[in-house]
Amino acid sequence: MSQRRQLYPLVSVDVALFCVEDNQLKVLLVKRATEPEQHRWALPGGVLQPENDASLLDAARRVLDEKISVKVRHLAQVMAFSGATRDPRGWSIGMLFYALLPRDQLNAVERHKVEQLEWANAEAPGHRLAFDHAEQLRAAVAAVRQRVESDQLPLHLLPAEFTLTELQRTCEAILRKPFDKSAFRRRFKENPGLESTGRRTEGGRQRPAEIFRASSSFSRE
Amino acid sequence: MSQRRQLYPLVSVDVALFCVEDNQLKVLLVKRATEPEQHRWALPGGVLQPENDASLLDAARRVLDEKISVKVRHLAQVMAFSGATRDPRGWSIGMLFYALLPRDQLNAVERHKVEQLEWANAEAPGHRLAFDHAEQLRAAVAAVRQRVESDQLPLHLLPAEFTLTELQRTCEAILRKPFDKSAFRRRFKENPGLESTGRRTEGGRQRPAEIFRASSSFSRE
DNA sequence: AGAATAGTGTCTGTCAGACAGTATCGC
DNA sequence: GCGATACTGTCTGACAGACACTATTCT
Numbered sequence: 001m002s003q004r005r006q007l008y009p010l011v012s013v014d015v016a017l018f019c020v021e022d023n024q025l026k027v028l029l030v031k032r033a034t035e036p037e038q039h040r041w042a043l044p045g046g047v048l049q050p051e052n053d054a055s056l057l058d059a060a061r062r063v064l065d066e067k068i069s070v071k072v073r074h075l076a077q078v079m080a081f082s083g084a085t086r087d088p089r090g091w092s093i094g095m096l097f098y099a100l101l102p103r104d105q106l107n108a109v110e111r112h113k114v115e116q117l118e119w120a121n122a123e124a125p126g127h128r129l130a131f132d133h134a135e136q137l138r139a140a141v142a143a144v145r146q147r148v149e150s151d152q153l154p155l156h157l158l159p160a161e162f163t164l165t166e167l168q169r170t171c172e173a174i175l176r177k178p179f180d181k182s183a184f185r186r187r188f189k190e191n192p193g194l195e196s197t198g199r200r201t202e203g204g205r206q207r208p209a210e211i212f213r214a215s216s217s218f219s220r221e
Numbered sequence: 222m223s224q225r226r227q228l229y230p231l232v233s234v235d236v237a238l239f240c241v242e243d244n245q246l247k248v249l250l251v252k253r254a255t256e257p258e259q260h261r262w263a264l265p266g267g268v269l270q271p272e273n274d275a276s277l278l279d280a281a282r283r284v285l286d287e288k289i290s291v292k293v294r295h296l297a298q299v300m301a302f303s304g305a306t307r308d309p310r311g312w313s314i315g316m317l318f319y320a321l322l323p324r325d326q327l328n329a330v331e332r333h334k335v336e337q338l339e340w341a342n343a344e345a346p347g348h349r350l351a352f353d354h355a356e357q358l359r360a361a362v363a364a365v366r367q368r369v370e371s372d373q374l375p376l377h378l379l380p381a382e383f384t385l386t387e388l389q390r391t392c393e394a395i396l397r398k399p400f401d402k403s404a405f406r407r408r409f410k411e412n413p414g415l416e417s418t419g420r421r422t423e424g425g426r427q428r429p430a431e432i433f434r435a436s437s438s439f440s441r442e
Numbered sequence: 443a444g445a446a447t448a449g450t451g452t453c454t455g456t457c458a459g460a461c462a463g464t465a466t467c468g469c
Numbered sequence: 470g471c472g473a474t475a476c477t478g479t480c481t482g483a484c485a486g487a488c489a490c491t492a493t494t495c496t
Contacts, residue, residue, distance in 0.1 A: 007229075007271065007272075008229025008230075009229075009232060009271050011229075011230060011232070011314065050305070050311075050312035051228075054305070055303045055304045056301055056303040056314065057303075077300050077301060080277055080298060082276045082277040083276045084271070084275070091271035093232065093277065093314070095301055150371075163448085164448085164449090165447080165448075180485080180487065180488085181448090181449080182450075182485095182487080182488080183484090183485055183486060183487085185448095185449075185450090186485080187485095200448095201448095204446085204494070204495080205446065205447085205494065205495040205496070206447035206448070206494055207447055207448045207492060207494050208447095208448075209449085210448085384475085385476090386474080386475075401458080401459050401460065402476080403458090403459080403461080403476085403478085404457090404458050404459055404460085406475095406476075406477090407457090422475095423467095424467095424468095425467070425468080425474075426467070426469070426472085426474085427466075427468075427472080428466035428474055428475045428476080429466075429475080430476090431475085431476090
């Protein structure tokens with residue numbers, strides 16, 4: 001077994017699943033039910049199954065489905081972690097993905113094959129994580145931030161329809177810095193990634209807000 | 222054998238080694254000496270050897286050393302490619318790296334274990350490539366461009382000392398668009414990544430140019 | 443009217459492209 | 470002087486932050 005691992009490394013996928021809740025970027029942690037690192041907090045992950053997975057991306061999708069019954073729209077590679085010491089089972093490769101869960105789908109998350117679930121502050125998870133997952137989490141947060149910084153809007157973290165203020169709060173939560181309302185809105189008069197639904201919010205005790213959605217041709221983050 | 226591959230995928234690393242020659246971004250291609258895909262052009266690559274490689278990065282370094290006797294300063298992950306069909310040997314993972322070779326080290330490249338070497342235009346290699354290497358090359362070019370675009374200067378493609386004009390020509394070759402000389406230079410009065418050597422070029426039949434080098438604290442691309 | 447949030451108009455400083463002009467070498 | 474390349478100064482338009490202003494709802 002360990003001899004075979006010398007020739008064929010263990011390959012697993014780990015997923016940093018993000019959401020924005022209470023104006024804070026949060027990541028889903030699971031408490032592991034099995035060895036190794038049983039009872040420790042970790043990113044949801046699993047071993048690649050070449051006979052079942054068409055690709056690493058497909059494996060990540062399967063892991064999310066199996067562990068928390070979630071199908072995400074946005075799932076992308078961050079980077080690979082590798083070496084002999086990062087997993088006690090031997091030389092291993094951990095392919096890290098990040099995924100974004102819209103705020104209105106937080107309740108879709110179900111617990112399977114793990115002891116516990118928690119939405120933790122992505123920048124200060126509050127638990128010591130198993131394996132090299134603390135490092136992986138930092139890399140995933142950096143990847144998401146970089147995309148938002150370079151104008152890839154975090155539309156997949158919002159419901160299908162949203163107001164510009166909601167979009168701004170979400171960006172602010174990810175980058176942890178405030179934006180000027182006027183400048184922020186100005187960027188969308190030109191940005192083809194958004195379009196108005198024509199409708200407005202109702203029932204608030206203030207002026208109604210215009211409701212937007214991602215453009216039909218939209219496929220970016 | 223193929224049964225084992227079902228459980229443990231083949232893991233290999235491929236490297237897009239870039240240089241800038243004749244004001245053109247070029248990539249090193251090798252003509253494969255062994256099966257599979259014998260006699261076809263490809264990016265230099267090799268199978269991961271967990272018993273010898275401390276990490277995937279280390280494997281990429283070994284491949285470059287074995288195939289072309291080159292030790293590069295800059296080597297970084299691009300992304301992983303995976304699936305059952307990209308390599309005829311079965312379900313496989315190909316970890317793609319890119320590396321940069323300074324112009325003054327082009328002659329250090331030696332041919333080992335391959336039939337032929339060629340510095341090909343990175344955007345139009347002129348050969349049909351083995352495996353999924355055409356797709357990998359496109360991804361690697363995009364990664365390098367993105368880094369140069371976001372102000373990560375391609376200092377590792379230049380000799381240790383260089384003039385601002387050389388730097389500008391190199392950036393232009395990678396991004397394939399001209400820069401305004403004045404604006405380009407202005408960016409370095411502020412950029413701490415560069416410092417002057419105090420010396421100037423000699424022997425040209427024109428005004429001598431100031432010679433720069435990367436700052437001592439430099440570690441970026 | 444007042445609170446609350448949505449949304450706009452305008453000023454201003456910064457910065458990048460454009461481009462003309464100057465500097466310094468070999469011949 | 471002339472050709473060639475290095476380097477600088479200045480104008481200008483685009484744009485982003487700042488911030489005050491208006492708009493529309495509910496109570």
